[in-house]
Amino acid sequence: MRTSRLLAVALATVLLAPAAAVAVPKDVVSQPTCTLPESNAESLELLSTYYQGYWWDHADLTIAVQSHPRATEEQLDSVHEAIAIWSDVLLRCFDGAITLTDVTGTGTNNQQVADMVVHFVPHFGGAAFGGIALCGRQDCGNIIVGSVPPPGSEFEEYTPEELTWVAMHEIGHALGLGHATNLEESTDLMGYGWPDLGDPVLSDCDIDALAVVFAWVFEGGEPHPPEDGPYDCSLD
Numbered sequence: 014m015r016t017s018r019l020l021a022v023a024l025a026t027v028l029l030a031p032a033a034a035v036a037v038p039k040d041v042v043s044q045p046t047c048t049l050p051e052s053n054a055e056s057l058e059l060l061s062t063y064y065q066g067y068w069w070d071h072a073d074l075t076i077a078v079q080s081h082p083r084a085t086e087e088q089l090d091s092v093h094e095a096i097a098i099w100s101d102v103l104l105r106c107f108d109g110a111i112t113l114t115d116v117t118g119t120g121t122n123n124q125q126v127a128d129m130v131v132h133f134v135p136h137f138g139g140a141a142f143g144g145i146a147l148c149g150r151q152d153c154g155n156i157i158v159g160s161v162p163p164p165g166s167e168f169e170e171y172t173p174e175e176l177t178w179v180a181m182h183e184i185g186h187a188l189g190l191g192h193a194t195n196l197e198e199s200t201d202l203m204g205y206g207w208p209d210l211g212d213p214v215l216s217d218c219d220i221d222a223l224a225v226v227f228a229w230v231f232e233g234g235e236p237h238p239p240e241d242g243p244y245d246c247s248l249d
Contacts, residue, residue: 045220047106052218052246054201058191059226059242064148068189069128070236072110072227076184077117077127081134088160091173092133093117095180098215099188106220110230113188129187131156131180143171143179146186153187156180178202178213189226190219194243218246 061068078092093115100113116127136159144158158180160171171179185203193199200206200214207213222244229236 045106045217045224046108047102047220049102049106049217049220050214052199052201052214052216054193054199054204054216054218054246055195056243056245056247057193057201057203057218057222059222059239059244060148060153060186060189060191061226061239062242063191064153066238067148067153068226068236068238072112072230074111074113074129074188075116075127076113076129076131076187077115078131078133080132083135084133087173088133088135088176091176092131092158092180095177095184096131098177098181099184102215102220103223107224107227107230111223111227113184127154128152129154129156129184131158131184133158133160135160143175144183146183148186153189156183156187158183175208178207181215182213185215185219188223189239190222191242193246216246218244221246221248 076096078089078096080089080092096113096115100115103111103113132155134157143160144156146153147155147157158176160176160179182202190203193201193204195204197205198210200211202213202215202219204213222242224231225242225244226239228239
């Protein structure tokens with residue numbers, strides 16, 4: 014049953030504790046210039062709240078994919094599609110002020126120098142989770158995504174579409190987003206309500222929260238940590 018897969022689909026780094034959402038004044042950050050689907054999240058955690066010291070001090074971010082030898086071309090296409098979707102949305106919504114560039118296969122040892130690396134390991138995680146963003150105090154540069162549960166598991170292998178969703182969720186964490194606070198009821202990308210309650214949505218709240226994470230980009234000053242979250246999605 015699909016309802017048994019909530020934890021298998023998108024469990025990420027931490028289960029964030031609920032907190033009162035804070036209202037961030039609209040004039041603090043530049044508002045996104047794109048139109049995205051409406052959020053059904055109540056509020057959205059910011060990872061900086063739980064990882065003091067983790068935030069990006071540059072906005073021209075790079076990402077690469079490092080794959081297990083047994084990864085199929087279709088699986089890798091799904092992971093690269095996740096990167097391409099995020100890259101396109103960031104470019105459209107922030108007019109080039111925040112970018113995410115896939116540098117897989119360019120240069121020498123690019124997987125080691127990219128800001129973020131998606132490690133695709135088909136059998137990683139199994140029945141517990143499909144992906145994890147390894148966020149520490151200094152960075153959130155390593156993402157591990159899997160697709161195949163261990164032998165005997167009740168869970169099915171992710172479809173290419175589901176694999177893209179899982180990779181997008183983890184990339185969202187690496188960019189600085191936490192979870193929707195109404196975690197299992199939200200079909201926002203950063204919620205756990207999908208796919209049981211519908212396909213995930215990269216929403217207006219996701220992008221507005223990233224504008225808070227990267228507020229320094231739009232202020233024209235020196236890089237600095239974002240405001241504490243969570244971000245109130247009703248502000249959108």
